[in-house]
Amino acid sequence: xxDETFEALLxxxxxxxxxxxxHGHVTPHDHPYQQPHDEWVMLLSGAARLLVEGEPERSLAPxxxxxxxxxxxxxxxxxxxxxxTRWLAVHLLGAAG
Amino acid sequence: xxDETFEALLxxxxxxxxxxxxHGHVTPHDHPYQQPHDEWVMLLSGAARLLVEGEPERSLAPxxxxxxxxxxxxxxxxxxxxxxTRWLAVHLLGAAG
Numbered sequence: 001x002x003d004e005t006f007e008a009l010l011x012x013x014x015x016x017x018x019x020x021x022x023h024g025h026v027t028p029h030d031h032p033y034q035q036p037h038d039e040w041v042m043l044l045s046g047a048a049r050l051l052v053e054g055e056p057e058r059s060l061a062p063x064x065x066x067x068x069x070x071x072x073x074x075x076x077x078x079x080x081x082x083x084x085t086r087w088l089a090v091h092l093l094g095a096a097g
Numbered sequence: 098x099x100d101e102t103f104e105a106l107l108x109x110x111x112x113x114x115x116x117x118x119x120h121g122h123v124t125p126h127d128h129p130y131q132q133p134h135d136e137w138v139m140l141l142s143g144a145a146r147l148l149v150e151g152e153p154e155r156s157l158a159p160x161x162x163x164x165x166x167x168x169x170x171x172x173x174x175x176x177x178x179x180x181x182t183r184w185l186a187v188h189l190l191g192a193a194g
Contacts, residue, residue, distance in 0.1 A: 009162055010137050012189050014111055017137060040107050040114060042185065044141065044160065063141070063183070065106055086160070088139065090187060092109050 014094035022048070024081035032073035038092040039068045046085025049078040111191035119145070121178040129170035135189040136165045143182025146175040 002023040010017040027033060032053075041050075042065035050066065051057045052074040058066060068074050079085040099120040107114040124130060129150075138147075139162035147163065148154045149171040155163060165171050176182040 009139075010164065010187075012135070014191065015187070015189060017187060038109070042106075067107065088185070090107075090112070090114060092112060094111065 014092070016091040016093060018089050018091070019044075020087040020089060022046070022076070022079040022085040022087070025079055026077055027075040029075065032075050034073045035070065035091070037070045037094070039070075040090040040092065041066060041068065042088045044086035044088055046083050047078070047080040048076060048085050048087070051075045051077050111189070113188040113190060115186050115188070116141075117184040117186060119143070119173070119176040119182040119184070122176055123174055124172040126172065129172050130165075131170045132167065132188070134167045134191070136167075137187040137189065138163060138165065139185045141183035141185055143180050144175070144177040145173060145182050145184070148172045148174050 004023070004025045005021045007019045007021075008016060009019055043060040043062050045062050048060045049057055050060060050068075052068055052072050054072070057077060058064075060066070101120070101122045102118045104116045104118075105113060106116055140157040140159050142159050145157045146154055147157060147165075149163075149165055149169050151169070154174060155161075157163070
């Protein structure tokens, strides 16, 4: 499996935009993602499912987007095994809650 | 020609994320875009060319991205006539210059 890559596209005061490329990667159940700030994500290509604690699991197709609230544990539960899945993530560093 | 559409996807203090869908639209030469804040754009689908004053014209394919500095006049000089061109724009409202 190829590595999952994280590429910072823009860093400004209060905002970090990054592109993430996944190849079938999922988040281990006992190691969720969790960050103090709100994070907005859009799926650019491929396919994925995302689970945010306390919310229904979401299937994401290209163009779909959602907000991951600061502090919420979340897991990528699926990315396409046969094509790259590209995400755009906008970290709202000054806008938690 | 279909209308060009602007859809706000997220508004937070200091950040506005919007999706723009163009169908062959270009910016009239005598009516450039110009805003006081930095604006980061990524092409999501389709094809476009963007001219920022003082810089070489850029051709954009899906996944290409660039920063439009606050205050700079700019023009979309081409969008694909035969398919929708989708842009993601992140307006950095507190981060000009």
